[in-house]
Amino acid sequence: MIPSAFRYRRAQTVAEALDLLRQEPEAKLLAGGQSLLPLMKLRLARPGTLVDISRIDELRRFEVRPDRVVIGAMVRYHQVLANAELRARLPLLPQAVAVIADPQVRHRGTVGGSAAHADPASDLAAVFLAADAEFVLQGPQGERRVQARDWFLGPMMSNLQPDELLCRIEIPLAWPPHQAYLKFPHPASGYALAGVAALVSRAPDGSVEDVKVAVTGAGQLPFAAQGVTAALKGQTLSRQLMREAAERGAADGTYADDGPYSAAYRQNLARVMIERALAKASES
Amino acid sequence: MSQAVLGARVQRKEDARLVRGRGRYTDDIRLPGMLYAGVVRSPYAHARIRAIDTRALEKLDGVVRVYTGQDLKGRLGSIPTAWIPPDSDLKTVEHPALAYDKVRYVGDGVALVVATSRGVLEDALEAIRVDYEPLPAVYDQLAAMKQGAPQLHQDAPQNVALHWRAGTDTEDAFRRADVVVRRTFRQQRLIPNPMEPRCAVAQYDEATGELTVWATTQNPHIHRFLMANILGMPEHKLRVVAQDVGGGFGSKIACYPDEVLVGYAARDLRAPVKWTETRSEHFLVTTHGRDHVDEVELAGTKDGRILAVRVRAYANLGAYLSTAGPGVPTILFGLIVNGAYDIEAASSEVYGIFTNTTPVDAYRGAGRPEATYLIERMIDSYAREIGMDPVEVRRRNLVKKDQFPYTNPFGLTYDSGDYHQTLDLALKTLDYDALRQEQAALRQQGKYLGIGFSTYVEMCGLGPSQVAGAVGFQGGLWESALVRVHPTGKVTVFTGASPHGQGEETTFAQIVADRLGVPLDDIEVVHGDTDRISMGWGTYGSRTTAVGGGALALAADRVVAKAKRLAAHMLEVPEAAVEFEQGRFYPEGDRRRGVSLQEVTLQAYLAWNLPSDLEPGLEASAFYDPTNFTYPFGTHVAVVSVDAETGEVRLLRYLAVDDCGPVINPMIVEGQVHGGVVQGIGQALFEGARYDQDGQLLTASFLDYAMPKARSLPRLETLHTVTPSPHNPLGVKGVGETGTIASTPAVVNAVMDALSPLGITDLPMPLSPPVVWEAIQAARQSGGVS
Secondary structure (H helix, E strand, C coil): CCCCEEEECCCCCCCHHHHHHHHHEEEEECCCCCHHHHHHHHHCCCCCEEEEECCCCCHHCCCCCCCCEEEECEEEEHHHCHHHHHHCCCCCCHHHHCCCCCCCHHHCCCCCHHCCCCCCCCCCHHHHCCCCCCEEEECEEEEEEEEEEHHHHEEEEEEECCEEEEEEEEEEECCCCEEEEEEEEECCCHHHHHHHEEEEEEEECEEEEEEEEEEEECCCCCEEEHHHHHHHHCCCCHHHHHHHHHHHHHCCCCCCCCEEECCHHHHHHHHHHHHHHHHHHHHC | HHHHCCCCCCCCCHHHHHHHCCEHHHHHCCCCCEEEEEECCCCCCEEEEEEEEEEEECCCCCEEEEEEEEHHHHEECCCCCECCCCCCCCCCCCCCCCCCCCCCCCCCEEEEECCCCCHHHHHHHHCCEEEEEEECEEEEEEEEEEEEHHCCCCHHHHHHHEEEEEECCCCCCCCCHCEEEEEEEEEECCCCCCCCCCCCEEEEECCEEEEEEECCCHHHHHHHHHHHHHHHHCCEEEEEECCCCCCCCCCCCCCHHHHHHHHHHHHHHCCCEECCCCCCHHHHHCEEEEEEEEEEEEEEECCEEEEEEEEEEEEEECCCCCCHHHHCCCCCCCCHHCCCCCCEEEEEEEEHHHHHCCCCCCCCCCCHHHHHHHHHHHHHHHHHHHHCCHHHHHHHHEEEHCCCEEEECCCECCCCHHHHHHHHHHHHHHHHHHHHHHHHHHCCCCCCEEEEEEEECCCCCCCHHHHHHHHHEECCCCCEEEECCCCCCCCCEEEEECCCCHHHHHHHHHHHHHHHHCCCEEEEEECECCCCCCCCCCCCCCCCHHHHHHHHHHHHHHHHHHHHHHHHHHHCCCHHEEEEEEEEECCCCCCCCCCCCHHHHHHHHHCCCCCCCCCCCCEEEEEEEECEEEEEEEEEEEEEEEEEECCCEEEEEEEEEEEECCCCHHHHHHCCCHHHHHHHHHHHHHCCCCCCCCCCCCCCCCCCCCCCHHHHCEEEEEECCCCCEEEEECCCCCCCCCHHHHHHHHHHHHHHHHHHCCCEEEEEEEEHHHHHHHHHHHHHHHCCCC
């Protein structure tokens, strides 16, 4: 439970952090440390240098603008939970954050750290995909913007390059508050066995103007359940229809057996949770 | 005062320090010049050790010493088991503290490293290269018994460690039966996880030749007894201390290689040495629990009368025999498989089997949960077979109030009970008929509600020493107590039991406060130190209050008896004419005159004017050996719903009606019931160790091993009836394990009841969402009613 030896450097600016990333051998950025430090203590991660970015002011920006929310990479989960405006404008996000781990983790862990870590069962992955988050990176070549659909490249592998820093995440505030995040936690780890983010907007006649659903945990990677959108857009919601949409949406994922959880079980769970999240979002 | 204190919801005295982080755990010990030890552990379940290369350590600053198995061979005794069941042909195989030729499970130690800091230590543990020749491994007990299976120990052919039988002939009953129900149950391996992992610190005093070992143990005197032998040192030069211990649940009974190694290194290096288990290590090397395959047969009449039950059990003992390992699946299991039921014929046959897995030992309930699971699941299976309400089957077969003391087919004598009363109270509290109606209505809507019962009895309060000897336990099971009243009237109580979270610092103070009539705050309970307490057998088997408390009551009474003689002298009346009430002595019928215990105590110590035949001082000890076990009992009920779409089981209600005799502290008893019930629910729904074909533990951390969590539990309802045990001074029976024993089958019975419309009769624990969902899918596909 003691990490192997490493150097510790604290960056005061984004530019300095990028320099350190380039100069230090096997450098790794340290944000909230809630995933990286346990891995280091188990010696599953052995960075040569930790570059602490927690004091960089720019990364602590947190603004709810008329059209979007801007979340600096160092914004901690509990700050998201405490933001009343966000609860009104993008309730999906605090709903998801509220079920991440435990209060200790929520006071240390950061939104950016979770995004960069790219755990395929992270709750926020579903939110990023459903709400079309945009990741703003800084690297040696300057700024780069990556859409959520291009972010999750593999398990624990995001689009972030080793010499880049995730500065902030921007999420458009384009949806009415018919939103829900529903999670079926793994009984041991508490990670999502299936976590579903659902956003619904209704036309004046009550039919579905648009709907977006994304699933985390169940599949090998978090995915947008586009089948749901295809099945429901323009339709009037019914239980039967939501069931069919959930079926099609779950089919968008790729599933694998994992211990006691067979691929068939995981896909079923994705379907059930999509259906329930749709029902909850449309009722909200 | 005395009426108030016994049975009062007194807040736990120990919590003042524990909840404020002021507890003193073993790992809190820091000694000048202390070194840190760690064990290089096998990554293979079964392998020959070819060579150990420690050259890389030469480059590391701060490595003090490395010991390999070869270094210690012949210098340390084998780690023994302390339970040798009679007529079981137990193979007491060698268990070296460090393996020197072969490793037999993942985690088996091959070298000990001692370093100046934990950081250096962990670098050193990684740097050592061990050359292994992997051997085929076997983790499953049935596979291990097969011809051609990998052999763990030369002296144990086909890996059979023991073969034990008990009970009566059952053939006749089976011939007469209308109905025979046969089932095979797997009771999965559990991994106990107390909040505090294990730890040991040792310090050797060169001047006196004394070795002190602070260790996370439930039984320091047993540790001293065993370690003196293993280390080859005189018992009186070895001191074992259990400071605050953060839970054990049985996993801190065993004498492990680790504390032996630390003691050895401290003596050898003439420096204090500490070893602290990591949680990852804990999963691999601290003893596991359960792991049975049980074939059960029940013979009954079609009108609900059970004639006989017989069990053949295959118990996985792991790679070596742990301290109590052989006794758990035999004596603590096989003698009580008839449960709380009056069954004329019953028999048990047990195979204990070596496998390439972590040694298995006691885990909360130890053998009795396994036995209770079988009979309670069989009752429900039988009830379904004959189309009778499982409550009615229980009612017809439970031992009746007028049958006590009741001798079961294995010769155990159940001390006292009113089993039907707990069942009736549970049914009334639940409004059972209404619940069944609700269930029927929900079934109409395709919803699955289930009600499950467990009417259990437990044998605990271990136990009469004569019986301990007869069943092969290599120790006594009496308990010691010393009550010392100091000159000012303050009291120190020394107990040989070793509570580690159960709250006896409080309940024992309550017992003494009641007997002596002194304020609770004037009483200090001391435990867990072989230098301060002459002898004791520790805390396990729900024995502490029944046996340790009994010793305490006797010792306190002896103090009062002596004080009474002095009081008579002071009051100038005959001793027979002295009354003692609420801490004061009075002449019979005269409340105007009187002396307090405190005043008498002071005179006892001053000794200016004692009766000629009275010695100065005021203290008394007692060594109490019970004449029987105690048999708490009760009725537990679980009400569950099953989400057919996800397979998730939700507990809607959980009701525990327990009878543990008189309750000394209702709050502590509730806490014990809550914790016990939750651990049993853990086995039913969440927990279970899994291994791969190579013997690698797949559930080796909290990421994969599911402990029960608050979010998955309902509010627990607890009720009590009170039937005193007739044979111990306090009438108390013990309540530390009842919850765990009762709740597993109650929950599984409830789930099977919920799924009965689908024709599902049994599922393997834990009843996790995929297990339940796949069973529902299979049942629907095979045309079961949906």
